Amino acid sequence: MPVVIAGGHGRVALLTTRLLTGRGLRVSGIIRRPEQGADVRAAGARPLVADPTPVHEAVTHVAARSLTDH
Template sequence: MRIVIAGGHGQIALRLERLLSARGDEVAGIIRKPEQSDDLRAVGAEPVVLDLE
């Protein structure tokens, strides 16, 4: 399943991204700051740099 999480760098989001990725889901996290990308990759999520405002 492909799952997209808004606020992808928050504490809950990072934990959820790790769990979903570990069970085999494709996870993308929406973030505003490109420098947060490595943190998402480290938990198995694809970073998507985007400002929803």
């Protein structure tokens, strides 16, 4: 079963990665910076570099709009 962990370089994410891969699951960790990849790989996951800024901006826009539409 494949698992994707957002914030894959965080302390909890790295511990969770080790636990899940120890149970035979395939884990990918989403990270912001390529230099975090070595730590994610060492924990047993495949690093996925992604910029969360566009998503954050979209969520902020939708939230702000929902507050003004009432």
